[in-house]
Amino acid sequence: MTLVQFLAGHRAEFFGLLMQHIVLVGASTAVAVLIGVPTGILAARRPRVGAPIVWLANVVQTIPSLAMFGFLLPLPLVGGLGARVAILVLILYALLPIVRTTAAGLRGLDPALIEAGTALGLTPRQLLWQVELPLALPAIVAGIRVAAVIGVGTATIAAAVGAGGLGEYIFRGLSMVDPTVILAGAVPAAVLALTADGLLLWIERAFGRRGNRRVPRAVPAAVAITSILLIVVAATTASRRTGPVIRIGSKNFTEQIVLGEIIAQAIERNAHVTVERRLNLGGTFICDKAIRAGDIDVYVEYTGTADTAIFKEQVDTDPARVFARVREHYADAGLTLLAPLGFENTFAILVRGDDARRLGLKTIDDARSAARSWQAGFGYEFLQRADGYPGLANRYGLRFGSPPRAMDLSLIYRALARRQVDLIAGDATSGLISAYDLVMLEDNRRYFPPYDAAAVARSATLLRYPEVRLALEGLSGRISMGDMRQMNRAVDAGHDDPAAVARAFLARLERGRQSKG
Amino acid sequence: METSAAIELRGVHLSRGAAGSVLRGVNLSICSGETVALVGRSGAGKSTILKLINGLLTADAGHVIVDGRDTREWNAYELRRRIGYVLQDVGLFPHMTVATNVGVVPRLLGWDPARIDARVDEVLALVGLPAGVFATRWPHELSGGQRQRVGVARALAADPPVLLMDEPFGALDPVTRAELHREFRRIQAEVRKTVVIVTHDMGEAFALGSRVGVLADGAIAEIASPARLARSMDPRVRPLLEPLFEAGALVGREA
Numbered sequence: 001m002t003l004v005q006f007l008a009g010h011r012a013e014f015f016g017l018l019m020q021h022i023v024l025v026g027a028s029t030a031v032a033v034l035i036g037v038p039t040g041i042l043a044a045r046r047p048r049v050g051a052p053i054v055w056l057a058n059v060v061q062t063i064p065s066l067a068m069f070g071f072l073l074p075l076p077l078v079g080g081l082g083a084r085v086a087i088l089v090l091i092l093y094a095l096l097p098i099v100r101t102t103a104a105g106l107r108g109l110d111p112a113l114i115e116a117g118t119a120l121g122l123t124p125r126q127l128l129w130q131v132e133l134p135l136a137l138p139a140i141v142a143g144i145r146v147a148a149v150i151g152v153g154t155a156t157i158a159a160a161v162g163a164g165g166l167g168e169y170i171f172r173g174l175s176m177v178d179p180t181v182i183l184a185g186a187v188p189a190a191v192l193a194l195t196a197d198g199l200l201l202w203i204e205r206a207f208g209r210r211g212n213r214r215v216p217r218a219v220p221a222a223v224a225i226t227s228i229l230l231i232v233v234a235a236t237t238a239s240r241r242t243g244p245v246i247r248i249g250s251k252n253f254t255e256q257i258v259l260g261e262i263i264a265q266a267i268e269r270n271a272h273v274t275v276e277r278r279l280n281l282g283g284t285f286i287c288d289k290a291i292r293a294g295d296i297d298v299y300v301e302y303t304g305t306a307d308t309a310i311f312k313e314q315v316d317t318d319p320a321r322v323f324a325r326v327r328e329h330y331a332d333a334g335l336t337l338l339a340p341l342g343f344e345n346t347f348a349i350l351v352r353g354d355d356a357r358r359l360g361l362k363t364i365d366d367a368r369s370a371a372r373s374w375q376a377g378f379g380y381e382f383l384q385r386a387d388g389y390p391g392l393a394n395r396y397g398l399r400f401g402s403p404p405r406a407m408d409l410s411l412i413y414r415a416l417a418r419r420q421v422d423l424i425a426g427d428a429t430s431g432l433i434s435a436y437d438l439v440m441l442e443d444n445r446r447y448f449p450p451y452d453a454a455a456v457a458r459s460a461t462l463l464r465y466p467e468v469r470l471a472l473e474g475l476s477g478r479i480s481m482g483d484m485r486q487m488n489r490a491v492d493a494g495h496d497d498p499a500a501v502a503r504a505f506l507a508r509l510e511r512g513r514q515s516k517g
Numbered sequence: 518m519e520t521s522a523a524i525e526l527r528g529v530h531l532s533r534g535a536a537g538s539v540l541r542g543v544n545l546s547i548c549s550g551e552t553v554a555l556v557g558r559s560g561a562g563k564s565t566i567l568k569l570i571n572g573l574l575t576a577d578a579g580h581v582i583v584d585g586r587d588t589r590e591w592n593a594y595e596l597r598r599r600i601g602y603v604l605q606d607v608g609l610f611p612h613m614t615v616a617t618n619v620g621v622v623p624r625l626l627g628w629d630p631a632r633i634d635a636r637v638d639e640v641l642a643l644v645g646l647p648a649g650v651f652a653t654r655w656p657h658e659l660s661g662g663q664r665q666r667v668g669v670a671r672a673l674a675a676d677p678p679v680l681l682m683d684e685p686f687g688a689l690d691p692v693t694r695a696e697l698h699r700e701f702r703r704i705q706a707e708v709r710k711t712v713v714i715v716t717h718d719m720g721e722a723f724a725l726g727s728r729v730g731v732l733a734d735g736a737i738a739e740i741a742s743p744a745r746l747a748r749s750m751d752p753r754v755r756p757l758l759e760p761l762f763e764a765g766a767l768v769g770r771e772a
Contacts, residue, residue, distance in 0.1 A: 112606050113610060113611075116602075116609075116610075120621055121594045121598035122621075123594055131610060135611070
């Protein structure tokens with residue numbers, strides 16, 4: 001898929017992330033100007049006070065941004081996931097160039113002009129506003145330019161703390177090893193940086209044009225408006241904090257984002273709380289850490305993953321036993337595992353639909369005789385792992401005519417549809433299963449561990465907001481394998497917005513309930 | 518004489534003046550409407566005296582009295598807005614047009630815009646720069662002589678009773694300079710300000726001053742009309758007059 005196709009397919013999401021990015025950089029640069037310019041003036045007027053400030057800003061600048069995010073995350077008040085930390089970090093980075101150029105611009109002014117102004121009877125304040133700031137304005141704008149460009153770059157890292165922005169594509173692309181998705185974040189970020197730079201350069205030139213350097217009346221007005229906006233933002237975040245807020249997390253792939261949306265919207269429909277989405281957080285461990293730390297209240301986990309990856313248990317193929325054990329482990333940590341949603345995201349042994357119908361194949365056992373003349377295709381990992389192909393062949397006594405072909409996972413569905421191979425191991429909830437008319441053979445000997453999807457929630461949250469528990473329980477057993485495949489397909493192949501897909505699903509669920517009732 | 522003095526310095530001492538100069542008991546009385554030119558070598562304290570008069574500097578001892586009040590009692594900003602000031606390198610603000618530069622002090626005084634516009638036109642005409650041509654120009658678009666005229670216009674804009682000029686024509690070529698000297702005398706005849714002009718050039722002092730004071734060793738060595746000063750035998754004054762005799766500039770006056 002090309003970059004253009006990807007962006008066209010993710011239009012709504014892309015513009016959302018772009019806006020987040022612009023807001024992150026815009027808000028932080030605005031605050032940095034409000035703090036940095038007066039600090040720069042102070043530094044120019046009182047070098048003894050100013051020198052340590054510039055020194056401090058210098059030191060801050062040398063801290064790598066990822067380290068800075070990591071450093072601020074655990075702090076109370078500013079810490080935690082999200083835009084708050086990101087904006088704080090971006091402000092800190094933007095301060096140095098602004099303070100420095102403001103101070104340098106003021107110090108570099110012709111002393112004769114200052115003397116002339118004083119001799120004419122300007123007070124120090126009038127001198128500052130009518131003479132010094134207008135003349136230093138090009139230097140100050142140059143500093144803001146540098147700050148904004150640094151900000152656009154640094155803000156991509158903000159996605160690591162769940163603040164959103166174009167960095168989300170970069171991190172998503174990295175975890176998916178998909179260069180197109182990485183570029184979908186990196187290229188617009190670069191364009192944004194160049195645009196911001198060009199725009200500010202134009203402003204700088206407009207002011208720099210000899211003569212036209214009066215501080216326009218709009219400047220104090222703009223400063224005032226920005227301050228008001230910031231106060232409004234601060235007030236709304238503050239008021240949000242006082243009201244009940246439920247934070248929904250998710251891992252960083254399509255199915256998880258759709259599930260996160262479904263849970264978020266179900267709670268919004270049924271409970272009087274504010275829902276905050278912290279979707280696309282990263283892998284299993286990030287979500288687990290976040291829910292234990294209370295940064296998120298709910299996310300969807302898979303029982304088999306929790307059993308082996310989080311709680312380090314041996315592989316177990318009994319779904320009930322795995323569920324009970326995982327639930328217990330979670331309970332010890334103050335978390336509640338709710339009843340499974342109804343589908344599992346496990347390995348799926350897939351064949352073409354026409355083969356299945358022609359040969360009457362329902363289970364993996366059924367395929368044993370046909371397999372002797374078949375060519376199988378598996379991913380590299382599935383071929384190697386003991387709990388992959390070797391164990392599978394062993395359990396079912398599967399023998400293929402020729403050795404299985406190793407293939408990249410992204411190509412394996414298409415290879416089956418095009419008859420290059422006849423049997424593959426895929427992902428049970430993949431949207432491509434229905435797209436290519438494939439059939440999943442039942443694991444009737446229970447070889448694969450169970451990966452039942454189920455919501456994990458903080459027990460304290462469920463106790464405090466019983467309607468949240470009701471909303472979550474309302475989803476138990478309601479999302480079938482077919483539902484999930486269809487929704488994954490809508491997002492991955494149809495490029496629909498995950499939020500819209502979730503909304504449509506919940507509406508269908510609602511109608512089903514009403515017609516039954 | 519004592520009562521009609523517009524500006525008076527009495528026993529002024531200052532250990533750290535402008536450009537490292539030192540004043541040791543300056544006495545000077547300047548009448549309303551007269552033009553006093555102060556001459557001296559570099560670092561003699563000429564500019565320091567101007568800065569004492571408009572409150573940019575304060576005397577260590579003695580009194581500087583403007584309009585009957587010690588400068589220590591004046592509100593410094595009010596005082597400065599009543600005193601026109603022309604600097605050697607003009608100090609026009611590069612980010613303001615000619616008209617805006619000239620209107621600085623009237624704006625500080627809170628005049629209404631129509632009055633400011635009319636006054637700017639008036640003083641620009643007075644210094645020989647028609648407003649229709651020059652009002653919207655920027656300082657960098659002007660010649661040195663035109664900039665100097667704008668500097669004078671700016672100093673006169675709020676119609677201050679006192680005008681201080683610090684080497685106002687120092688950076689100009691001799692022809693432009695002579696032209697501006699004539700202009701200055703014409704303007705002064707018209708507006709009748711109390712003017713203190715500082716120069717290191719005795720020729721300029723003689724051309725502009727109704728009285729000329731010589732500063733040496735931190736005090737006024739002699740102050741008199743040009744004709745009387747030309748005959749001075751004071752060893753601190755003679756060397757400053759020599760170049761004029763050599764150039765023959767004083768021959769006409771002597772005769």
